[in-house]
Amino acid sequence: MTALRRTVLPFAGFAVVIAAWWLAATLxxxxxxxxxxxxxxxxxxxxxxxxxxxxxxxxxxxxxLIGVVVGCALSLPVxxxxxxxxxxxxxxxxxxxxxxxxxxxxxxxxVIIYLGIGEEARLFVLVWAAFFASVVVxxxxxxxxxxxxxxxxxxxxxxxLELFRRVIVPATVPQMFVAVxxxxxxxxxxxxxxxxxxxxxxxxxxxxxxxxxxxxEEVYAxxxxxxxxxxxxxxxxxxxxxxxxxxxxxxxx
Amino acid sequence: MSGDTGSARIxxxxxxxxxxxxxxxVEVIDGVSFDVGAGEFVxxxxxxxxxxxxxxxxxxGFLAADAGEARFDGERITRPDSRRGVVFQQxxxxxxxxxxxxxAFGLTLKRNRRSRxxxxxxxRRYIGLMGLDGFEKSLPKQLSGGMRxxxxxxxxxxxxxxxxxxxxxxxxLDAQTREFMQELLHEASQAERRAAMLITxxxxxxxxLSHRIVVLGxxxxxxxxxxDVDVPWPRSPESRLQPEFLELRGHLEGVMRSLSGSAFRKAxx
Ligand SMILES: Nc1ncnc2c1ncn2[C@@H]1O[C@H](COP(=O)(O)OP(=O)(O)OP(=O)(O)O)[C@@H](O)[C@H]1O
Ligand SMILES: [Mg+2]
Numbered sequence: 001m002t003a004l005r006r007t008v009l010p011f012a013g014f015a016v017v018i019a020a021w022w023l024a025a026t027l028x029x030x031x032x033x034x035x036x037x038x039x040x041x042x043x044x045x046x047x048x049x050x051x052x053x054x055x056x057x058x059x060x061x062x063x064x065l066i067g068v069v070v071g072c073a074l075s076l077p078v079x080x081x082x083x084x085x086x087x088x089x090x091x092x093x094x095x096x097x098x099x100x101x102x103x104x105x106x107x108x109x110x111v112i113i114y115l116g117i118g119e120e121a122r123l124f125v126l127v128w129a130a131f132f133a134s135v136v137v138x139x140x141x142x143x144x145x146x147x148x149x150x151x152x153x154x155x156x157x158x159x160x161l162e163l164f165r166r167v168i169v170p171a172t173v174p175q176m177f178v179a180v181x182x183x184x185x186x187x188x189x190x191x192x193x194x195x196x197x198x199x200x201x202x203x204x205x206x207x208x209x210x211x212x213x214x215x216x217e218e219v220y221a222x223x224x225x226x227x228x229x230x231x232x233x234x235x236x237x238x239x240x241x242x243x244x245x246x247x248x249x250x251x252x253x
Numbered sequence: 254m255s256g257d258t259g260s261a262r263i264x265x266x267x268x269x270x271x272x273x274x275x276x277x278x279v280e281v282i283d284g285v286s287f288d289v290g291a292g293e294f295v296x297x298x299x300x301x302x303x304x305x306x307x308x309x310x311x312x313x314g315f316l317a318a319d320a321g322e323a324r325f326d327g328e329r330i331t332r333p334d335s336r337r338g339v340v341f342q343q344x345x346x347x348x349x350x351x352x353x354x355x356x357a358f359g360l361t362l363k364r365n366r367r368s369r370x371x372x373x374x375x376x377r378r379y380i381g382l383m384g385l386d387g388f389e390k391s392l393p394k395q396l397s398g399g400m401r402x403x404x405x406x407x408x409x410x411x412x413x414x415x416x417x418x419x420x421x422x423x424x425x426l427d428a429q430t431r432e433f434m435q436e437l438l439h440e441a442s443q444a445e446r447r448a449a450m451l452i453t454x455x456x457x458x459x460x461x462l463s464h465r466i467v468v469l470g471x472x473x474x475x476x477x478x479x480x481d482v483d484v485p486w487p488r489s490p491e492s493r494l495q496p497e498f499l500e501l502r503g504h505l506e507g508v509m510r511s512l513s514g515s516a517f518r519k520a521x522x
Contacts, residue, residue: 157335
């Protein structure tokens with residue numbers, strides 16, 4: 001049953017939604033709603049075109065990866081520092097939550113003023129978003145490492161450094177994966193918004209371009225591809241996670 | 254014998270502990286003194302919330318007394334130390350390490366680093382003593398509760414501590430597993446002869462394992478009674494039926510009942 005649930009049911013979910021979409025597309029006549037078939041065909045031809053959607057996908061994926069990698073590389077040491085030193089946490093927790101609450105896209109005008117409309121500007125917004133989304137997940141997770149493991153480590157004779165390397169870090173690995181997945185999600189959302197405003201290429205820019213020519217099925221195709229990319233990246237992280245933290249106990253339902 | 258602090262490993266000397274400040278302050282331990290001698294197995298019995306874990310945490314070095322002091326080999330205890338091994342009520346073995354790596358953990362720290370051969374030797378010894386053969390490579394998530402606590406015991410033994418501090422290590426286990434664990438711990442402590450302080454709710458467990466039982470009263474807690482257990486050694490499942498055992502059990506169950514009864518009446522007048 002569980003194997004069936006894991007392999008078949010997710011596809012069944014997609015099938016239901018696609019069927020509903022198809023039904024809506026055939027029933028609604030006044031507005032421009034392309035059928036799933038039209039959208040898939042558009043996406044497919046866009047992908048096969050030289051200098052077509054594949055270029056946009058590559059650009060967007062690379063941007064998201066840079067944002068997530070740099071953002072998480074920054075949030076990791078900051079997260080550990082905040083979790084380890086309560087004074088730092090008390091001092092910076094409010095400002096971090098303030099920055100996290102700002103929609104990154106609201107920063108774009110300022111970023112354009114200071115960094116121009118080049119690649120640095122987009123990457124800055126992405127890194128910002130990935131950093132603030134992941135740092136909170138990280139330090140809350142690290143601070144919540146069960147006290148019992150820390151005590152056990154100390155009672156066995158661990159120094160602070162040994163405690164950090166051999167208890168806190170391994171105990172936090174699951175939380176690191178959560179942080180990466182959160183950062184990925186936020187980065188995709190931010191990237192598209194950033195590309196909608198100022199970019200020549202990329203999936204967000206492609207959607208914007210198509211919309212200005214009223215090519216609805218291309219807009220749908222762009223959205224579809226963003227979803228597929230984000231989903232595939234999330235699946236990749238989850239596969240790595242399943243191997244890296246196979247020690248974790250799962251509540252079986 | 255118990256008053257001879259010369260051979261005492263752990264001694265509590267008129268310890269006072271309270272929690273909270275101002276109007277919210279609650280005195281928990283109100284002048285407790287007793288010793289755990291070298292090679293002696295002492296159980297601490299007492300009603301819920303009377304401060305048993307607090308005392309053990311103090312002996313471990315996780316907590317300081319407000320007045321009086323806890324000493325280890327005559328020195329004031331100020332921090333955790335691997336000469337005092339701890340086993341917790343909750344499962345505290347590291348879930349990311351296999352059974353053998355959990356047991357070896359303490360021996361791979363700078364504080365008690367051993368040669369590889371010595372570490373392996375020690376891991377093998379305690380795997381055997383705790384009946385964990387065949388599970389060396391297993392992860393904690395694959396083990397039952399009883400086996401996890403056996404790993405925790407093995408991990409505590411492996412660093413060769415002078416005293417074992419056991420905070421209700423079997424409380425979460427079912428009755429049958431519990432009894433089996435008591436026998437296992439009894440055999441291990443017969444083989445090892447280390448000093449031990451065992452916190453427990455179970456009268457049966459206290460008698461089965463101990464040289465001496467310290468009964469604590471209700472909060473603010475003092476020592477209610479100290480009992481030398483005269484059930485002959487070594488003990489076996491049959492010991493539970495001996496007259497000395499039964500008589501002491503009857504007495505202690507009465508004491509525990511009246512202690513928790515008076516706590517209940519105080520809370521619900
Ligand atoms: N850090 C703390 N802050 C405030 N109160 C505490 C703290 N630790 C313990 N207490 C209180 O001190 C009392 C004794 O706690 P302790 O855990 O030592 O009891 P115990 O005898 O081990 O109880 P149990 O049988 O339930 O394990 C309890 O009333 C508890 O609420
Ligand atoms: Mg307790």
